[in-house]
Amino acid sequence: MSLPMLRSRAPPLPVPLLGMLSSLFPKPNPILFTPHSSVSSSGSLHPLTLSSDRKKLSPAHRSCCFSSMTISRCFSGAAGADPIPVPSAQEPKVPVSNPDSQALVVVSFYKFADFPDHAELRKPLKDLCEELRVSGGIILAPEGINGSICGTRESVEKVLGFIQEDDRLNGLRQIESPVSPEEEALHHGHSSSSPLAAGEDAPFRWDHVRVKLKKEIVSLGMPTVSPIERVGKYISPGDWNALISDPDTVVIDVRNDYETRIGKFKGAVDPCTAAFREFPSWVENQFQLPESSGQHLMAEENCSNANGSPETEIPKQRMPQRVAMYCTGGIRCEKASSFLLSKGFKEVYHLKGGILKYLEEVPEAESMWEGECFVFDKRVSVEHGLVPGTFKLCYGCKQPVSDEDMEAPEWEYGVSCPHCYYSKSEEEKERARARQRQFETWGIIGGPDKGRRPALKLDNMKENSYSKNSNTRHSSSV
Numbered sequence: 001m002s003l004p005m006l007r008s009r010a011p012p013l014p015v016p017l018l019g020m021l022s023s024l025f026p027k028p029n030p031i032l033f034t035p036h037s038s039v040s041s042s043g044s045l046h047p048l049t050l051s052s053d054r055k056k057l058s059p060a061h062r063s064c065c066f067s068s069m070t071i072s073r074c075f076s077g078a079a080g081a082d083p084i085p086v087p088s089a090q091e092p093k094v095p096v097s098n099p100d101s102q103a104l105v106v107v108s109f110y111k112f113a114d115f116p117d118h119a120e121l122r123k124p125l126k127d128l129c130e131e132l133r134v135s136g137g138i139i140l141a142p143e144g145i146n147g148s149i150c151g152t153r154e155s156v157e158k159v160l161g162f163i164q165e166d167d168r169l170n171g172l173r174q175i176e177s178p179v180s181p182e183e184e185a186l187h188h189g190h191s192s193s194s195p196l197a198a199g200e201d202a203p204f205r206w207d208h209v210r211v212k213l214k215k216e217i218v219s220l221g222m223p224t225v226s227p228i229e230r231v232g233k234y235i236s237p238g239d240w241n242a243l244i245s246d247p248d249t250v251v252i253d254v255r256n257d258y259e260t261r262i263g264k265f266k267g268a269v270d271p272c273t274a275a276f277r278e279f280p281s282w283v284e285n286q287f288q289l290p291e292s293s294g295q296h297l298m299a300e301e302n303c304s305n306a307n308g309s310p311e312t313e314i315p316k317q318r319m320p321q322r323v324a325m326y327c328t329g330g331i332r333c334e335k336a337s338s339f340l341l342s343k344g345f346k347e348v349y350h351l352k353g354g355i356l357k358y359l360e361e362v363p364e365a366e367s368m369w370e371g372e373c374f375v376f377d378k379r380v381s382v383e384h385g386l387v388p389g390t391f392k393l394c395y396g397c398k399q400p401v402s403d404e405d406m407e408a409p410e411w412e413y414g415v416s417c418p419h420c421y422y423s424k425s426e427e428e429k430e431r432a433r434a435r436q437r438q439f440e441t442w443g444i445i446g447g448p449d450k451g452r453r454p455a456l457k458l459d460n461m462k463e464n465s466y467s468k469n470s471n472t473r474h475s476s477s478v
Contacts, residue, residue, distance in 0.1 A: 104179040105153050106136075106377060108356070109160065110146040110217060110331045112227045113168040118142060122211050125163065129209040134159050136377075137210040139217050143226065145169055146217035146331060148377065149209070150179065175329050175356045177379075177386045218331050221277045225339045232337030232348035235324070237358040240351055241368050243324050244268075249349075250320040254279055254327045254336045255374075258399040258419070262381060262391060263371025265326065276332055280339055288316045290344045319345060326351040326358075328373065359384050374400055396420050396432050414439070 118140040125138065132155035138147035145163065149156060164170045215223070235243055244251045244265060251268040253260050260270045271282040283289075323345055325333045333350035340348045351358060355373045362369075364384040372381040372389040380400055381389030391400035396412075397420035405411060410421035414436035415429055424432075 103153065104150060105156055106148065106150045106177040106179060106379075107156050107160065107174055108148040108177075108329050109163075109172040109174045110144065110329070111169050111172045112144040112217070112334060114142075114228060115140070115144055115168055116142050118145075119213055121145075121163075121166070122213060125159075126209060126211040128162055129159055129211070132158060135209050137212070139212050139214050141214045141217045143228070144217050145172075150377070173330060173353075175353055175360075177356065177375075177382070218335055219275075219277055220280065220335045220339070222280060222339065225335055225342060227334040227338045230338055230341055231334055232325070232341065232350045234352040235349050236352050237361045240324075240326075240358060241362075241366065243349060244368065246322070248320075249322045249324050252323060252325045252336075254325050254332050259328070259374040262400050262402075263369065263373055266368045266370055268326075279336060283340065283343065286317060287319050289319065322347040322349070324349045324351070326355060328354050328375065329356055330354040356382070356386065360386055394420060395436075396424065396429075 121140055125140075129135070129138075129149070129151075132151060134149050134151035134155050136147060136149035136151075138145065138149065149159060151159070160172060160174070164172060243249055244267065251265060253264050253268045253270055254276070256276065257270070257272050257274055260272075264270065271279060271286075273279055273282055323340060325336055325340075325348070327333045327336075327350075330351065330353055333354070337348045337350050353360075355369065356375075358367075358369065359373060359382065362384075367384060369384075372383050372391060374381050374391070378393075379388045380393050381391040383389050391402055392406070393399070394401045394405075394411075394417035395414045396416045399417065399419050401411070401417045401419070405418050408418045410416060410418040412429075412433075415432040416424055
């Protein structure tokens with residue numbers, strides 16, 4: 001017999017031996033080993049059977065964890081035995097990616113620049129965000145870019161890198177905030193959590209990004225004020241306490257009244273403005289500026305009461321020797337400091353990176369911040385370390401509300417709160433109630449078709465029309 005004839009197939013294993021092997025290697029539990037299981041650093045599998053747990057993993061992470069499973073991980077031999085590797089030529093092992101790269105982050109950014117062709121960036125930027133599933137809001141204007149976006153670290157970095165490919169936008173001022181597991185669940189499946197989430201104005205819908213074209217990236221209403229030409233001096237968070245502790249320094253909060261209501265720096269002046277556009281008028285009414293130093297005008301000392309009339313009035317103050325300003329992330333201070341310099345103020349400083357950077361870098365034991373900081377996303381407010389705060393959002397006025405506010409008789413979920421109840425008409429409240437009913441009924445605002453004629457109704461209309469015509473023809477033929 002020739003040598004090739006000796007290369008015959010091995011005989012099949014006896015049935016008893018097959019049964020013994022199958023007892024050593026039991027079938028995997030289909031509940032445990034699903035696409036929603038995760039792989040720990042030790043290589044063991046942890047089932048994520050609850051829907052809330054599955055939402056904590058991004059789709060890319062779930063897919064990666066599932067594709068990285070091999071038969072050697074799913075099957076184990078007797079106690080203490082090493083797993084038996086089973087090679088697969090069709091499906092190579094895919095290493096599990098770094099979990100940090102799949103965690104969600106929120107990055108706020110801005111850059112003042114001479115950007116007359118800003119509209120050309122809108123479509124490619126929006127397309128990239130949608131492709132990478134990066135959500136949030138971005139404003140493009142002739143004076144630059146301003147935005148806040150949420151996504152995986154890898155995706156957000158790609159978007160920021162794409163923006164900075166334009167030399168004029170290179171060097172974005174950025175502030176990064178982590179996202180808690182609870183907020184991560186909101187981003188992945190938040191449409192059932194709040195009526196605002198389903199609206200077009202929701203800032204951090206996981207499947208939605210807004211890229212808007214505007215005249216200004218932060219609205220002051222004064223095109224001649226340009227931080228590109230001149231701006232105040234930046235003060236780092238580490239040096240901020242010493243500056244505002246100086247008695248010759250006047251500290252001004254340039255945010256709006258609903259923001260200052262829940263927190264501000266100790267000793268800061270609150271302009272009580274409802275919008276940033278009111279800041280220039282407040283400055284001109286508050287201080288004796290060079291061009292109006294001979295006039296004796298009056299200025300409001302405190303906020304107006306509920307009826308809109310000022311509580312007390314005092315003469316204008318002398319222009320302070322030194323001004324230190326702050327805002328949430330620093331962008332409003334850029335314009336505010338440029339405006340003060342144009343009005344003759346000599347020493348103008350502002351907190352670099354804003355309150356968010358201060359809360360991130362300055363230890364709470366050394367902090368001069370009192371309260372919480374309002375943010376324009378679903379976290380509503382943050383505390384030291386940028387951890388989510390205690391405030392919720394009134395969807396009637398988009399203002400922060402505390403637990404105490406929600407116990408007040410003026411509180412109605414999705415409709416009003418103590419801060420907006422008396423300023424809203426009954427018609428406005430009823431519209432808000434209708435919106436809330438839509439959300440509770442359909443899960444989204446505007447119903448399942450959101451203003452579009454449902455396709456099902458069109459089909460029914462065609463069928464009814466066809467049946468009617470058919471019956472008519474049948475009747476006539478009889």
